Amino acid sequence: MARGQDASGWRFWMLEVNKIDVFHGGLQALWEVSLNVDEGEIVSLIGANGAGKSTIVETIASLLAPTSGDIRFEGVRLDREPAHKVVTLGVCLIPEERGLFPGMSVLENLELGAFTPASRKVREISFKLVYELFPVLEARKNQISGTLSGGEQQMVAIARALMSKPKLLMCDEPSQGLAPIIVKNIFEVIKRINESGVGILLVEQNVRAALGLAKRAYVIENGRVTAQGESKRLLADERVREAYLGTG
Amino acid sequence: MIHWKKGALSAGIVLILVLIPLFVQRSDIITYLFLTLLYIILAQSWNILGGFTGQQNLGHAAFFGVGALTARYIWLHYGFPLPLAILGGGLATAAFALIIGFPAFRLRGVYFIIGTLVMAEILRMVFDNVFPRADVMPMKLLATYNLAPRYYVGLLFAVLSVVAVYWVNRSRIGLGMMSIREDEDAAEATGVNTLKYKLLAFAISTFMAGLAGGVFAYYTAATKVGDLFAPVWTFDAVIIVFVGGVGTIVGPIVGAVFFVLLKQLLSLYLPGGMHVLVFGVLFIVVVLYLPGGLIGLMAKLRKKPA
Amino acid sequence: MILEVSSVTKAFGGLVAINDLDLAINEGEVVGLIGPNGSGKTTSFNLISGFIKPDRGEIIFNGKDITGFKPHRICQYGIARTFQLTKPFAGLTALQNVMIGMMYGEGKIRSVAKAKMECEKILEFVGLARRGQAPVTSFGTVDRKKLEIARALATRPRLLLLDEMMSGLTATEMEEAVRLVKAIGDSGITIIVVEHVMKAILDISSRLIVLNYGEKIAEGEPREVVRNEQVIEAYLGE
């Protein structure tokens, strides 16, 4: 498939990842990975641990650099920008294990979320929005974030990312280490964020929840995209089950 | 075959070094040669711990100083025979190192480096205060002072230090030390008692530094005790090892020759002491851009013939 | 029984990583240890191999209580491990890597010359024949993994802990790795494998143990275990 082309003809996606190879610690982690996310879409990356899902989103965020291939966001080459510039373009990653500033208060974490000049200007409005989304954070804004519960920490991570006013939000395993009821909550919030017009790229191990939320998904196995398509179709696909449980 | 050739070459070099004082009478040349030998001992001693075991010791001067002070004292003031005095200096140093090493090695990496640095500087200050006056050899010895025996003692210990490093490089113990340098967790998982082998490397390294101190104590006619602990001894050893090639056998030898030659050359053209500046810059460049030192550079050039 | 982990608990700063875990491994078994991300598999390996000390509970190996021993002692008693991200001694040759295992692990061979000969054999066994003099930095993913296994085997273990052997390998490389693990098992060494690549683990193991949230949720015959509803739920979500 040529760049910008899909089954329905020529078109351009908000995010286009085009045949990237990525090395991590001297070893190859991704082989010719291509994927796309459209405006306002929820797309999910599923696959077993160590398959390379995190590597994909970290590369999009420019924490890692591809050795070949390219990444475009609204036509701009992300792979040529440093990580701190990617945020100003509207792409924000919530990293694995949340990446909070654990010794700083909730408020300070959120303030740093709005570090880019554009987002800093509107941060009072953003505060209102995220406090509406997570009332508990307003009540705890002076608490040191490292002392919050796991679910609350995940909320801080999401809220902090929203403070940067992203057009595309990438969440790396938001459910990790959380009790099922809290996971449900988090997914609910992600859905609401998406409904406000933010595109979502969701990395998840919890396949059913991820496929329930996303319209489309990519299955990642051993650093390669091995299947992709409508979530409903993938959910029934034997290959997904196989990727996880090896029961072919 | 290569083995045999290397052995013959080394024996030849040693033989030439043994014969030199018989043919060369100029005392300045013998002095430079002696200093080169002294630096080889000092650099190899640092190399065992810093190069092979990966534990950088920035307080090496302290061990040189303890060895020099002990050897000088028991030789001049308590009448020990010279070989025993130098050996005693080495042993005292290793004993002192083990006392320091136990707390220092309980923590990994950086604390050891800071600890040695702080320890050396404080020892210097203490000894500077306790022995403020220069320690001069008695007149009887000064009257009969001769460079040749100093040179031979230096040669003997330089050869011994190279042999020791050679042995470390190919023995079981050396492999254990190098595994610590490469990856401490993997070394533990592979059965290496990392604390034990760090302490062992530390003891061997400081023992040799103490010997170097003893050789210097025998050589120098007069010295301030504080100067024996001066950071310059650490600097010189570390620079020689890094410029020559850290963690190799030949590197420190090449480094020592290069160091003494360049130092003499620079002192011809630059105002006094400025050679240190050149060495400082050279050292930073090597650490950042040439981690293999001169040995590594030569290997690279040989691989890629123009 | 060669390894008995009884009621071991380990918490990191309030987060319980392993909760009251019991494991019993028989001599000669190849056991697969599986579970979703963060379920405590690598933590269990770290506990057994001595890299972390349990808060509670004990670990008995070969009739000896090894709880709280340092890793090098545990290795000398006969438990070898590999690391998820391989940790070769990168500045040394492949042969030297393996020799360190041989001379320090069980430690019966102390002569360098003899160790060299033995280690050449091990390198050949894992498929690295004639690569002994090569610097490890020139090795690719597969060869690094093979080397890691060779080094562990050189310590003459009775129990081998393999942490994520298959990740990053291509399909053919994986087949080769599976054959290697089977060959090790056939030589009589007990093996515990942590693995995410299910095809491989079903091929290798004679028994599966499933962890979730630091607790054992299932164990038994591999093909049966992966049909267990609780296990599917843990993996795929509710």
Add this chain to the structure above:
Amino acid sequence: MYELYAQTFVNGINVGALYGLAAVGLSLTFGVMKILNIAHGEFLMVGGFFAYWLFTLLGLDPFLSLPLIALALFLLGAIFYKLVFASVARFHEEVKVKNSLLVGFGLFLVFPQIARGLWTADERAITPAYSGTSFPIFGVRVAYVPLAGLIVTVVVILALHFFLTRTYFGKSVRGTSENWKAAKLMGINVDRTYMITFGLGTALAGLAGVLVALAQSVTPDVGMEWTIKALIVVVLAGIGSIGGAFFAGLILGIVEAVGAIFMGPYSVALGLVIFLLILMFRPQGLFGKG
């Protein structure tokens, strides 16, 4: 007897404040960048000589020269970050610390030589008209210069604290120190933050240098001694603890001063003993979190 102890105590506080100020900069760079700059004392020495220059050549009062020195040393630090430490910062954690130590060690050799060329090896002190004057209080003589030094130290440390906790940029510095990866993801330019932090560290060293030249004296070789003192204080306080560094500095100053009464020349070894004890029993420092 009371007067001897009280006087010693006051002297200890005066010296201790200098230790604290010298250590704060070192602690800041280590806490944020995980780089241990053992050439820290060299920047202190340079600061002292700069102030000496301003005083003897232009007749500028040392207290008025403080902001100038801070600016100059900030720029010098930023340049040195770009020249050498930036390439160290790219390494992985443990290699980074080791290489930063070695590079600092190299600078150790370079700085005193340059200083000798510029200012000769002589001991230099800044001696404005008011130096040496003092006033009595409770039977103890308090000199104006060290007292002013103490006040400057307190003000500088409070200002640093304010900067780190109240300003947007200061918060981004703390964020970077807690999790540099996440900081990047928030749009913080980590490399620039490192450069500025390093510059701040050297600026603090420069300020300490002015006070040292004023209260004691500077020579080209004084750097190592101050690095060592700062290291002891940092280990005592716990790495990265700013307020802790100030109090740990005071403690070291007082212990050394009081120790000198009983131990004479051996009292310098006290620092080492404290240092080793702390390393053995409380490696996170007195004020660090357990």
